[in-house]
Amino acid sequence: MFENLTAERSGVTPSLNALRAFEAMARTGRATLAAEELCVTHSAVSRQVKALERGLGVALFSGPKHALRLTAAGQDLLAGLTPAFDAIAAAALRARSQTDDLTLAVNASTSVKWLIPRLGRFAAARPAVRLRMLELAPYAYGQRGAHAVVRIVRPEHLGPGVTVFMPNAIGPVIAPQLLAEAGDILAAPRLVAGTHAHGWAEWADATGARLPPVQERIFAHLHFALDAALAGLGAVVLPWPLVADEVAAGRLAAPLPFAPREGGFAVMATPGVESRALVQFTAWLKDEGAAMAPAPG
Amino acid sequence: MFENLTAERSGVTPSLNALRAFEAMARTGRATLAAEELCVTHSAVSRQVKALERGLGVALFSGPKHALRLTAAGQDLLAGLTPAFDAIAAAALRARSQTDDLTLAVNASTSVKWLIPRLGRFAAARPAVRLRMLELAPYAYGQRGAHAVVRIVRPEHLGPGVTVFMPNAIGPVIAPQLLAEAGDILAAPRLVAGTHAHGWAEWADATGARLPPVQERIFAHLHFALDAALAGLGAVVLPWPLVADEVAAGRLAAPLPFAPREGGFAVMATPGVESRALVQFTAWLKDEGAAMAPAPG
DNA sequence: TCGGCTATGTTCGAAAATCTCACAGCGGAA
DNA sequence: TTCCGCTGTGAGATTTTCGAACATAGCCGA
Numbered sequence: 001m002f003e004n005l006t007a008e009r010s011g012v013t014p015s016l017n018a019l020r021a022f023e024a025m026a027r028t029g030r031a032t033l034a035a036e037e038l039c040v041t042h043s044a045v046s047r048q049v050k051a052l053e054r055g056l057g058v059a060l061f062s063g064p065k066h067a068l069r070l071t072a073a074g075q076d077l078l079a080g081l082t083p084a085f086d087a088i089a090a091a092a093l094r095a096r097s098q099t100d101d102l103t104l105a106v107n108a109s110t111s112v113k114w115l116i117p118r119l120g121r122f123a124a125a126r127p128a129v130r131l132r133m134l135e136l137a138p139y140a141y142g143q144r145g146a147h148a149v150v151r152i153v154r155p156e157h158l159g160p161g162v163t164v165f166m167p168n169a170i171g172p173v174i175a176p177q178l179l180a181e182a183g184d185i186l187a188a189p190r191l192v193a194g195t196h197a198h199g200w201a202e203w204a205d206a207t208g209a210r211l212p213p214v215q216e217r218i219f220a221h222l223h224f225a226l227d228a229a230l231a232g233l234g235a236v237v238l239p240w241p242l243v244a245d246e247v248a249a250g251r252l253a254a255p256l257p258f259a260p261r262e263g264g265f266a267v268m269a270t271p272g273v274e275s276r277a278l279v280q281f282t283a284w285l286k287d288e289g290a291a292m293a294p295a296p297g
Numbered sequence: 298m299f300e301n302l303t304a305e306r307s308g309v310t311p312s313l314n315a316l317r318a319f320e321a322m323a324r325t326g327r328a329t330l331a332a333e334e335l336c337v338t339h340s341a342v343s344r345q346v347k348a349l350e351r352g353l354g355v356a357l358f359s360g361p362k363h364a365l366r367l368t369a370a371g372q373d374l375l376a377g378l379t380p381a382f383d384a385i386a387a388a389a390l391r392a393r394s395q396t397d398d399l400t401l402a403v404n405a406s407t408s409v410k411w412l413i414p415r416l417g418r419f420a421a422a423r424p425a426v427r428l429r430m431l432e433l434a435p436y437a438y439g440q441r442g443a444h445a446v447v448r449i450v451r452p453e454h455l456g457p458g459v460t461v462f463m464p465n466a467i468g469p470v471i472a473p474q475l476l477a478e479a480g481d482i483l484a485a486p487r488l489v490a491g492t493h494a495h496g497w498a499e500w501a502d503a504t505g506a507r508l509p510p511v512q513e514r515i516f517a518h519l520h521f522a523l524d525a526a527l528a529g530l531g532a533v534v535l536p537w538p539l540v541a542d543e544v545a546a547g548r549l550a551a552p553l554p555f556a557p558r559e560g561g562f563a564v565m566a567t568p569g570v571e572s573r574a575l576v577q578f579t580a581w582l583k584d585e586g587a588a589m590a591p592a593p594g
Numbered sequence: 595t596c597g598g599c600t601a602t603g604t605t606c607g608a609a610a611a612t613c614t615c616a617c618a619g620c621g622g623a624a
Numbered sequence: 625t626t627c628c629g630c631t632g633t634g635a636g637a638t639t640t641t642c643g644a645a646c647a648t649a650g651c652c653g654a
Contacts, residue, residue, distance in 0.1 A: 012400065012431065012442035013386050016313040017612080031631060044613050046632060056393045065631045066621055073392050080388025084381040089310050091377025095370050096353045103309065134309065145309035272377075314641080328602060341642055343603060362602045363650055 014055045021048035022060060023085055026070055026078040037137065089144035090272035100128050102277035105136040105143030107151040109195070109222035110265065113242040115150065122284050129277045138195045146270060147278045150285075152239065153266040163282050166241055166265040166289030170203050171258030171297065173243045174235040179253050189215040189234035193225040199237035206259030207297075240295035241265060248293065257297020265289065311352045318345035319357060320382055323367055323375040333434065386441035387569035397425050399574035402433040402440030404448040406492070406519035407562065410539040412447065419581050426574045435492045443567060444575045447582075449536065450563040460579050463538055463562040463586030467500050468555030468594065470540045471532040476550050486512040486531035488522040496534035503556030504594075537592035538562060545590065554594020562586065 024034035025045055035042040053060050060074035070078065093103065106115060111133065119131070136143055136150075141157055143149055152168055174185045182188040186209065190200060204211050217234060219225040225236045226243065230251055239261075246252040267282050321331035322342055332339040350357050357371035367375065390400070403412060408430065416428070433440055433447075438454055440446055449465055471482045479485040483506065487497060501508050514531060516522040522533045523540065527548055536558075543549040564579050 014389050015611085016317060016385070019385060019389065020313060032629085040612090041614060042631070043615080043633085047612080050632080056389065057398070058392050058395050060392075064621065065619080066629075068631080073395050077388050077392045080384055080391065084384040084388070087377055087381035087384075088313070088316060091374050091381070092311050092316065092353065094377065095355050095357075095374040098355050098370050101354075312640090329600090337641090338643055339602070340604080340644080344641085347603080361650060362648080363600070365602085 014052050015048075018048040018052040018055070019081055020085060021045045022052050022074075023078060023081040025049055026060070026074055027082060029068070033137075086144065087272065090270060093145060093147060093270070093273050099130070100277050101130050101132065102275060102281055103132045103134065103146045104281075105134045105140075105146035105149045107136050107138065109193075109226075109242065110151060111135075112223045113226060114265075117245070118288055121288075122281065125284060126277070126280050129280065131281075141268065142270065144270075147273050147275045148270055148282075149268040151266070151268070152261075153263045153268065155262040157268070158263060158266070161269040161271060162266050163269075163286070164264040164266040165282070165285040166292060167295075168261040168264045169240045169258040169295035169297075170199060170237050170261055171207075171240065171254060171295065172200075172203065172235045172237050172256055173229055173247065173252040173254050175229060175232040176250065176253045178232045178234070179255065185235045185253075185255055186210075186212060187214060189217060191217050191219060191225040191228050191234040191236035193222045193236070193238075194218060194220050196222060196237075202261075203237045203259050207257060209256070239265075241289075241292055244293055244295075254296050258295035259297075260295070311349050312345075315345040315349040315352070316378055317382060318342045319349050319371075320375060320378040322346055323357070323371055324379060326365070330434075383441065384569065387567065390442060390444060390567070390570050396427070397574050398427050398429065399572060399578055400429045400431065400443045401578075402431045402437075402443035402446045404433050404435065406490075406523075406539065407448060408432075409520045410523060411562075414542070415585055418585075419578065422581060423574070423577050426577065428578075438565065439567065441567075444570050444572045445567055445579075446565040448563070448565070449558075450560045450565065452559040454565070455560060455563070458566040458568060459563050460566075460583070461561040461563040462579070462582040463589060464592075465558040465561045466537045466555040466592035466594075467496060467534050467558060468504075468537065468551060468592065469497075469500065469532045469534050469553055470526055470544065470549040470551050472526060472529040473547065473550045475529045475531070476552065482532045482550075482552055483507075483509060484511060486514060488525050488531040488533035489513055489515050490519045490522040490533070490535075491515060491517050493519060493534075499558075500534045500556050504554060506553070536562075538586075538589055541590055541592075551593050555592035556594075557592070 021034060021038065021044070024037050025031050028034050028037065031042045031045045031049070035045045038045065049060065058073045059071050060077065061068045062071050063069040122129075123131070134143060134146055141149065141151070141153075153162060153164065158164070172185050174182075174188055178188055179185055190211075193199065200211060203209070215234075217228065219228060222238060222242065226238055226246075228234065229236045229238075230246065240258050243252055243254065247254050267278075267285055269278060269282075318331065318335065318341070321334050322328050325331050325334065328339045328342045328346070332342045335342065346357065353370075355370045356368050357374065358365040359368050360366040419426075420428070431440060431443055438446060438448070438450075450459060450461065455461070469482050471479075471485055475485055476482055487508075490496065497508060500506070512531075514525065516525060519535060519539065523535055523543075525531065526533045526535075527543065537555050540549055540551070544551050564582055566575060566579075
């Protein structure tokens, strides 16, 4: 009928960690992605969510294991949790920001091939800022616990708090020696980055180029494909800022015009978080972006 | 200068449990109260908060140990965390509510001496509702994880979501045998409840009675003082609804008029939480309250 | 000035929550 | 059909967290 007078915590509010695991799994749609985000194994996420369902006495997911869907209760719970966890992360970040810390979530390719090589200049200009960088999941446009996200932003994600500091344009590059051998960059083997599988097609659509069938090689990331191109394995369509230095140094050739892309490289400030260091960093990014050579074509 | 590219979770967002411990300690102002609220020892709270300060690199409390004050960073963090944890608790409660669960936080005295004796009737009327009751801290007007709070509400806490189901009036009661011995209820030893230390003075102010000096005995709770009065240890000023049944049964005498108090016994719905069971319970409370005999005087 | 009182901080062993690893089960894709 | 990707589960290990007792510090009344 009714439980006795008790203040036992268990059963009143479920474990916060379990709620966070659920929130990540519900938001990403898969336990594996949630596990990656939380830096644990999928097993841990699965366990937490199961424990949460047991504690609440409500099913949160339904459907076959390979295509889970949120129940109505799960959707309602997710809607309540996401802004709350965002607020907690933002509050914690504000507290930490007292000390000129700046935490950025950066796309791995952008980071390795553009940002990190320039970070020494920022550190020299703003020695007080202690920068901390997190790897941003390729599909993610936000990262809890970071003051801002730095990535290529599509036009539909532009808005307040998003500062484009450098335009984007994509086009094919190739090692000069391989270009000489193949005669035509479009006749060389094509390297494809898994995170931008449609790079060649997009560039061809935009420029009207026709792509003869050639061998393709798949790489997980843009920067792997870039390194492969440097090594002479083939041609690859990449954002201009990531290859500009290599082209200027003669290690890559860009014989064909690049196609401008809407949006661009941008820094996306996390809502609810303010940081003097982020303002300084954004200004520095705009300076660096302005100093980039324009893309060919 | 800057840390390397890493997604390590630790250091990005502090432990949620530590944040919750801080939120409770900052809100209540004391580690001991926070520990009580979280059902842990003060030691655990202290360590969590210390760990949080270390992790954030910011002092959250300052001042002497016996009179801690929040720093500016602590105030900002608290302001961000409280609504977020409220939202999480509300969301979790909504999820649980799918199943006719109803969690109430009740003042211990009200619970023991009024609510619990009547709960059998509620259970008979609404057998589907699974009631869970938590002990509410005497000073608290809200409890995370509960659909509603049931307690005596002062007029300044009335408002939307607060339903007064029974008026309050306070006055002195005494065991009939002791009344016969002492001749005058005001001449008998006075029992005082620590949670309502000014009960006698308030009643005397309201009724114009004069209190001759007599022996006083202190009890921690209203219901302890009530039991003491039943045992013939003295007279005590108590809310009428808590003693009405004993007076009707002749186990206590109420020879002097009671003084009405503004506000009254009320159920305070937790914002953001809806529950069919709570609606039913509130209606039942109003019925029970209407059935109470009026206070003497 | 001296203990009593109250409340926080600390230490260390113990308990509990949580994670990882390994494997099973289940569908869809090749 | 077989492979592949994903989730779920059992057992063991690890990390986190807790509790109890003691140490410490400031207020207060004598």
